[in-house]
Amino acid sequence: MDLRHLRYFVTVAEEGHITRAAERLGIQQPPLSQQIRALETELGVQLFRRKPRGVELTDAARALLGDARRILGDVDGALAKVRRTARGEQGRIVVGFTSSAPFHPFVPKVLRVFRDGHPRVSMVLEEGGTADLVAALREERLDAAFIRSPVPDGEGVAVHALLREPMCAALPAGHALVRRTRGRTLRLADLALEAFVLYRRVSGPGLYDAIFRACHDAGFVPRIEQEAPRIVATLNLVASGLGVSIVPRSLSAMRLPGIAFRPLARATHLTAPIGLACRTVDHSAAARNFVSVVRRKAREEGRGGS
Amino acid sequence: MDLRHLRYFVTVAEEGHITRAAERLGIQQPPLSQQIRALETELGVQLFRRKPRGVELTDAARALLGDARRILGDVDGALAKVRRTARGEQGRIVVGFTSSAPFHPFVPKVLRVFRDGHPRVSMVLEEGGTADLVAALREERLDAAFIRSPVPDGEGVAVHALLREPMCAALPAGHALVRRTRGRTLRLADLALEAFVLYRRVSGPGLYDAIFRACHDAGFVPRIEQEAPRIVATLNLVASGLGVSIVPRSLSAMRLPGIAFRPLARATHLTAPIGLACRTVDHSAAARNFVSVVRRKAREEGRGGS
DNA sequence: CCATATCATATGTTTTTGATATGTATAATG
DNA sequence: CATTATACATATCAAAAACATATGATATGG
Numbered sequence: 001m002d003l004r005h006l007r008y009f010v011t012v013a014e015e016g017h018i019t020r021a022a023e024r025l026g027i028q029q030p031p032l033s034q035q036i037r038a039l040e041t042e043l044g045v046q047l048f049r050r051k052p053r054g055v056e057l058t059d060a061a062r063a064l065l066g067d068a069r070r071i072l073g074d075v076d077g078a079l080a081k082v083r084r085t086a087r088g089e090q091g092r093i094v095v096g097f098t099s100s101a102p103f104h105p106f107v108p109k110v111l112r113v114f115r116d117g118h119p120r121v122s123m124v125l126e127e128g129g130t131a132d133l134v135a136a137l138r139e140e141r142l143d144a145a146f147i148r149s150p151v152p153d154g155e156g157v158a159v160h161a162l163l164r165e166p167m168c169a170a171l172p173a174g175h176a177l178v179r180r181t182r183g184r185t186l187r188l189a190d191l192a193l194e195a196f197v198l199y200r201r202v203s204g205p206g207l208y209d210a211i212f213r214a215c216h217d218a219g220f221v222p223r224i225e226q227e228a229p230r231i232v233a234t235l236n237l238v239a240s241g242l243g244v245s246i247v248p249r250s251l252s253a254m255r256l257p258g259i260a261f262r263p264l265a266r267a268t269h270l271t272a273p274i275g276l277a278c279r280t281v282d283h284s285a286a287a288r289n290f291v292s293v294v295r296r297k298a299r300e301e302g303r304g305g306s
Numbered sequence: 307m308d309l310r311h312l313r314y315f316v317t318v319a320e321e322g323h324i325t326r327a328a329e330r331l332g333i334q335q336p337p338l339s340q341q342i343r344a345l346e347t348e349l350g351v352q353l354f355r356r357k358p359r360g361v362e363l364t365d366a367a368r369a370l371l372g373d374a375r376r377i378l379g380d381v382d383g384a385l386a387k388v389r390r391t392a393r394g395e396q397g398r399i400v401v402g403f404t405s406s407a408p409f410h411p412f413v414p415k416v417l418r419v420f421r422d423g424h425p426r427v428s429m430v431l432e433e434g435g436t437a438d439l440v441a442a443l444r445e446e447r448l449d450a451a452f453i454r455s456p457v458p459d460g461e462g463v464a465v466h467a468l469l470r471e472p473m474c475a476a477l478p479a480g481h482a483l484v485r486r487t488r489g490r491t492l493r494l495a496d497l498a499l500e501a502f503v504l505y506r507r508v509s510g511p512g513l514y515d516a517i518f519r520a521c522h523d524a525g526f527v528p529r530i531e532q533e534a535p536r537i538v539a540t541l542n543l544v545a546s547g548l549g550v551s552i553v554p555r556s557l558s559a560m561r562l563p564g565i566a567f568r569p570l571a572r573a574t575h576l577t578a579p580i581g582l583a584c585r586t587v588d589h590s591a592a593a594r595n596f597v598s599v600v601r602r603k604a605r606e607e608g609r610g611g612s
Numbered sequence: 613c614c615a616t617a618t619c620a621t622a623t624g625t626t627t628t629t630g631a632t633a634t635g636t637a638t639a640a641t642g
Numbered sequence: 643c644a645t646t647a648t649a650c651a652t653a654t655c656a657a658a659a660a661c662a663t664a665t666g667a668t669a670t671g672g
Contacts (some may be wrong), residue, residue, distance in 0.1 A: 001381060003309050031630045045392035052638035059590050063391040067384035075307060078373035085369040086351035284365050337661045356619060358669040
């Protein structure tokens with residue numbers, strides 16, 4: 001059996017005429033007669049009754065016609081689908097997040113942009129620590145991940161810097177500094193004597209080290225009172241009055257009760273990056289498309305926002 | 307595109323291995339490599355990543371694999387269906403009836419036998435007068451018809467005699483003869499003076515003429531009071547007391563109120579035939595099967611019943 | 613670093629497909 | 643009723659496709 005046989009058969013059945021069908025198929029009549037006969041022989045079934053003015057379908061042919069049409073249509077559909085998948089217009093991608101990433105408006109925005117541009121690509125979102133995300137990326141359980149670390153590069157995984165956002169101080173609502181700084185920025189030195197709550201270095205060394213360095217530049221060594229596994233947990237600890245913290249500014253959108261956010265003075269140069277981790281060679285076209293959409297959007301954002 | 311390509315593709319995808327797939331397909335490895343490459347070129351899509359220990363499916367290949375399997379299965383299914391149709395195990399037949407035929411138990415019985423033996427053949431039943439049935443047969447709107455006429459043969463339509471059943475007299479319930487013949491047979495001569503209700507000669511000349519001839523043999527010319535379009539209508543007229551009639555015995559199973567049936571004396575040799583009309587050359591295997599089942603069953607019945 | 617496994621390439625052979633020329637049968641036509 | 647036209651079948655040849663064999667390239671694993 002061969003798709004050619006089905007195509008020839010359908011055309012002959014539609015024309016009721018071998019010669020005309022051959023014309024439509026762009027071949028000569030004798031080969032078409034032969035192919036039809038070959039099909040009949042293979043099936044062991046007569047498909048057409050040869051009349052002096054054309055051919056007539058048998059019951060068997062009528063039974064086959066519908067199926068043949070459907071099969072040919074299915075084949076076309078399948079091929080189109082493969083091409084779409086290869087172009088990345090169809091498929092599935094799994095996107096990972098560091099817990100704090102989705103708070104920055106850029107992330108949900110770019111997800112929506114991609115979804116609108118690739119409606120046949122289904123997206124699965126997954127939260128996790130930076131290390132887990134990178135491992136998952138390497139094991140192909142993930143196609144890309146929004147992370148905050150600037151440099152867990154290497155071994156098949158690359159991180160594209162997308163944008164940086166200022167950080168801000170998170171203070172317990174009743175703290176003395178809250179009143180004193182109402183409507184003003186805070187200098188890092190103001191926090192020199194405070195207890196700090198930071199999220200664990202292993203979970204994301206990038207931010208941790210950056211904060212440490214900034215404090216050092218401001219002339220003090222932060223007293224780390226407590227570490228939390230995630231940024232959100234950090235905020236909860238701050239809310240319970242265990243200390244102050246420094247977090248990406250987008251977190252302030254949370255409006256947690258018991259927490260007051262204060263911008264930091266510009267001079268600190270303390271910013272939190274958002275990066276997109278992905279495989280250096282990625283076989284999934286959908287994933288490649290996703291990465292390029294995100295990076296392009298980030299560049300546009302950078303121009304528009306600065 | 308070619309079914310061979312799909313078959314090769316599915317095998318390679320399942321084995322993850324061109325060499326092993328070639329083995330399973332009964333061909334050598336180089337042609338298989340070529341065919342896969344040709345398929346990729348035609349699609350403009352890479353389907354496999356060649357690794358030193360086999361090949362790996364791309365997203366596109368995974369997308370195609372399901373469709374390819376389904377299509378190959380559909381093709382097999384379609385071919386099987388064509389063969390079944392050609393053998394008459396699948397399809398549709400339209401069977402006609404003269405209105406009185408289904409009263410004889412043979413008819414429903416043989417229909418059930420055929421249905422049990424050919425579960426994939428759907429049957430459509432159609433009632434009509436003998437002339438209509440034969441015309442429909444000729445125009446291929448019908449595949450076979452149970453009729454009572456012995457001889458509307460000719461022009462592509464043949465009638466196979468199936469069996470004969472005795473006829474009986476149908477009398478209005480209050481008629482004097484009913485009481486006089488309780489538990490006995492009736493001789494035709496007893497009806498010499500009665501008014502007759504017969505169904506129209508044009509609707510079925512066979513029975514009409516047979517009855518006329520039998521009366522003639524019994525020494526009288528029946529007085530036809532009324533004609534009805536169908537046998538069932540005839541009985542209704544008898545029930546209203548318009549006259550007596552002579553009908554196939556199987557009609558007595560109706561147990562109409564107002565009608566008494568009386569067997570006729572054997573000597574009358576008045577029997578009603580049941581025949582099966584069909585085309586002399588029939589292209590539908592299902593129809594041919596139906597005719598042969600009915601005829602075989604009739605022969606068995608004839609042996610068993612006599 | 614060598615042996616092994618696996619896919620790719622090159623080249624020749626076989627099979628399949630299609631084209632041309634011709635034959636045959638049936639319906640339409642004068 | 644003979645003739646013509648139409649359409650399918652058959653025969654033969656040419657072209658293309660598929661396959662086989664031999665060999666090369668490459669990466670893995672001991």
